[in-house]
């Protein structure tokens with residue numbers, strides 16, 4: 001019997017809940033075995049990522065209709081309720097009757113035949129709750145849906161009805177001054193994350209995303225089921241945008257409701273696809289010509305190797321994949337290797353290298369001449385560094401497997417990169433489960449590890465050499481906090497430059513700092 005997209009989605013959600021892996025890996029695994037059409041594959045991804053991302057909102061919508069304690073409903077039945085509520089609330093291309101009926105029919109598939117009537121009853125009530133009205137104002141009767149372009153944009157042209165579905169339009173706009181190489185900052189001038197200069201949702205004001213091309217839209221409910229956004233902005237942000245309450249508390253206090261609204265829309269949409277053109281093989285322009293030959297549109301970013309795709313593409317089907325003409329890498333990640341200022345012939349330490357995105361970029365910047373010692377504690381992920389080097393034609397990279405609490409390899413290096421493990425709060429759109437798996441008590445351990453790794457790497461750098469510290473977090477404690485604490489403790493180290501990538505301007509959130517060792 002053939003398997004359906006909704007059945008695959010229900011299976012992946014079950015495995016994801018059991019922490020069998022990250023959703024993206026689980027989807028890859030399942031789809032490699034299932035025979036589904038390209039359209040169904042995309043539907044699986046949309047369902048799984050959407051349900052995980054929006055489970056906070058979905059639970060708020062479902063709660064009024066479930067008069068049982070949370071644990072009285074089987075986990076797989078919760079998955080079905082969320083799957084159904086997600087389609088009803090966030091997918092306008094799925095008719096409501098199909099969203100209810102097709103989801104109810106999954107009950108026997110997940111071993112919950114007896115729950116069919118219950119799922120049917122709850123989803124029918126949800127379908128009555130969700131109206132077909134959209135508004136640009138938040139409210140206790142309005143869930144954050146997605147955004148719509150306010151001006152004609154090349155990224156949205158010709159998208160038709162599907163562009164209305166929440167999470168179908170990549171929220172990426174290449175705005176000026178959006179954190180490119182030219183925006184390197186003086187340490188005292190880290191760009192604010194407060195959305196200054198942008199109009200934002202705050203009562204009647206529209207929410208602009210990216211650099212002012214989009215407006216947040218909300219889907220109206222038949223009655224209020226969410227906290228009031230004025231009386232309880234934190235509760236509203238957590239429920240309407242689907243974030244854990246502790247993170248909502250942190251961000252509302254730090255950024256305020258308007259910037260949180262912008263971040264919420266950004267993190268709830270699928271992340272856009274960026275590539276780094278391999279400068280060893282081709283210039284960005286010549287690669288763009290190759291793409292144009294296949295009528296594939298791509299926009300250059302502010303990093304000289306970056307290209308953004310406004311439409312979805314299967315990476316392996318892009319021209320030059322096997323020949324190593326590009327690597328998939330977010331724009332903000334490209335800024336990190338460039339910040340180290342490496343030159344041909346250098347000896348470089350990459351202390352946290354796997355899966356190799358920045359290692360390979362460093363060697364491209366070194367014109368494939370020199371030596372990189374690429375370290376990591378994960379053997380399997382370290383193997384990916386080697387595989388990526390092979391595909392991109394990168395030479396001179398030696399991988400070293402470290403012990404978790406061990407030392408870095410001996411010797412002195414011209415420069416070092418420390419791209420530390422972090423909370424990932426800058427990439428919550430790319431990793432939908434992170435917002436639920438991350439717990440506030442993890443920061444202490446992370447900051448201790450980050451500090452230790454930066455000190456170890458700095459000790460390995462020659463006098464006069466540079467060390468770049470980077471994260472994909474937007475939490476100041478993991479960024480400026482670690483860097484300043486290390487500089488206070490190591491007097492030979494001075495902060496030379498730092499940069500915060502603001503989520504959505506134009507890509508993932510993150511941070512880098514370049515420190516210089518005294519001569």
Ligand SMILES: C[S@@+](CC[C@H](N)C(=O)[O-])C[C@H]1O[C@@H](n2cnc3c(N)ncnc32)[C@H](O)[C@@H]1O
Pocket residue numbers: 351352353354355356357358359375376377378381402403404405419420421422453
């Ligand atoms: C943010 S990822 C690195 C991404 C990589 N630089 C890239 O661009 O592809 C952080 C890495 O640090 C590794 N890691 C965690 N603890 C470590 C430790 N104590 N020493 C070295 N690496 C560690 C993780 O296994 C993970 O691969």
